[in-house]
Amino acid sequence: MTVNVDDIFRQTDWLQSQGIQNVFAAVEQNGDQARVVGGAIRNTLLDHPVPDIDIATTAQPQDVIRRAQAAGLKPIATGIDHGTITVVSDGVPYEVTTLREDVETFGRQARVVFGRDWVKDAKRRDFTLNALYVDRHGVLHDPLGGLDDCLNRRIRFIGDPDQRIREDFLRILRFFRIYAAYGAGDIDEAGLGACLRQREGLRHLSAERIGHEMRRLLRAPLAARALRLMNDCGLWEIATGGLARINDFDALRSLEDQASEVLDPEVGLVVLAGFVHEDLERICDRFRLSNAERKRMKTAWEAMKCLRQADVFPSCSALLYDFGRQGAVDGLLVRWASLLAQSQADGTDFATRLKGLRTAEEPKFPLKGADLIACGHAPGPSLGDLLDQLEIAWRDSGFSLGKDELIGQLPSKL
Structure with missing residues (x-):
């Protein structure tokens, strides 16, 4: 399904930039296609900042590298085993990832193959509002009907929520974090129920992944509402202990x-x-x-x-x-x-x-040990004790005593 959304993307600065257009020109050769996907689309539609841009393509990773080099761009094999090449153009990094489809899933260890089917690529993503694509001309592609969810700020898992979560239990926390950042109204009941059923899976996640996701959640506008739901479901206690x-x-x-x-x-x-x-x-x-x-x-x-x-x-x-x-x-x-x-x-x-x-x-305490030594006091533990006494006197004065006034108290402090 192809949808135009009031020419939003044709007027978007990041899509019209020469840097990203150079990436498209380099990758889209020999019948291959490339489209921006996910967060940049979602954030543009919801009027949020776009911090980074991901591009999906039918081109194989090695072809992306070769074509980027030939175009004078800088390709970096940041995740080549998963089909991801970072292409730097005009100083901006773009993650370019070959379309994928799951063959077998073992949690995060799913076996994937590279493909050319945009619908299959969309179906392996997490939420419908993240399965939106825009081509270089600003045309929006919505293979799973996520546009309506995005515009209405509904956070829904793609397909079976339980299956999506079992593929990666971090998606439980992502469900609440995305809701806190972009949601509106009541949280999706089907997604909430799946998070509740699959909650023990959180115990298998690394501390780093949980911590990273939770810190992002805490910054979101609806963090309080999302955390209350998590707490009611017992998810906070599992995640934090x-x-x-x-x-x-x-x-x-x-x-x-x-x-x-x-x-x-x-x-x-x-x-x-x-x-x-x-x-x-x-x-x-x-x-x-x-x-x-x-x-x-x-x-x-x-x-x-x-x-x-x-x-x-x-x-x-x-x-x-x-x-x-x-x-x-x-x-x-x-x-x-x-x-x-x-x-x-x-x-x-x-x-x-x-x-x-x-x-x-x-x-700022106006005295240092060197000041007392200059007044004839020998270095050593007693010097530190004297400084401590003078600091107490300084605090008791409401931090008003100056250096000379404190030094003037030295005889009475010995």
């Missing part, structure tokens, strides 16, 4: 207009799973998070704990000095989400405190 504070996450997302940090997965995971410090260790290990991600989550949790335990809200200067600007803001978000979920806070107070953390100057 723990419980979830869904109400707190709902509250966190209500602060999005004031703080874009609520979309950061590190903040979302602390809100969802950070009951105690050990929970953070578990989730970091389970998702194989980077050292930077771990550090940010732990700093946010410590800042939150400081706010939770304080009888009086600490000064902005104290929070900034102890946790840095990002840690202080993250901690405030985590703490305020908890208070909102318990109806113990209001937006006015939050806005005031957030503004303070964003605008206040971050205090």
Whole structure:
């Protein structure tokens, strides 16, 4: 089936670019065809950014390499065993993949053969809105009727949902992530039922794949709704090994207009799973998070704990000095989400405190060991103790004492 959608793609910058047209010209030789497929089509139709472009073709991988080289483009065999060649044109990488069809499926180890049948290629994909193709002229091809689903933001598996999931259990998480990113209305019942029936398959996935998918889900517009469904189905506990504070996450997302940090997965995971410090260790290990991600989550949790335990809200200067600007803001978000979920806070107070953390100057202790040595103090453990005492005095002053004033206190501190 061939459909024109108001000439959308004929007016799309990325399709009209010389770079992608050069790829089409190189690949489409000797009767071979090439079409953009999947995310770029979906995102264009739904007015989302297009971060990358995938191209499907009837040409064999070796032919793609040879033709790209002959056209002066740069082919890279990034996934040649699976039929994928990355072709760099005008500095932009395009993943060009030969049409495939499954012969036998063993989960992710399906045996595939390269083919020339666009319908069979479409049938092996995950969701109907991802099985859309556009040729170099901007004509949209919809072999499985996914256009209507896409325009109406319905997320449906292609064919039998249980079979699609058994081919790759990560599609359970992708179902919720795609719904959170592009869906509208109620989630597809057939897909939800299949995810529930196949949920034990999540236990066979690697931590890296689960972590990557979950971090993408946490950024999506409907993340709170998708996570609530996952939690109700027992999928969150299987994926993370723990419980979830869904109400707190709902509250966190209500602060999005004031703080874009609520979309950061590190903040979302602390809100969802950070009951105690050990929970953070578990989730970091389970998702194989980077050292930077771990550090940010732990700093946010410590800042939150400081706010939770304080009888009086600490000064902005104290929070900034102890946790840095990002840690202080993250901690405030985590703490305020908890208070909102318990109806113990209001937006006015939050806005005031957030503004303070964003605008206040971050205090810097004005003394170093070298300053004390210059005043006649010998290096050694006692020097460190003296610096600690002076730092306490500096904090007690509200971070107001300067270098000379602190040095002036040295005789009384000996």
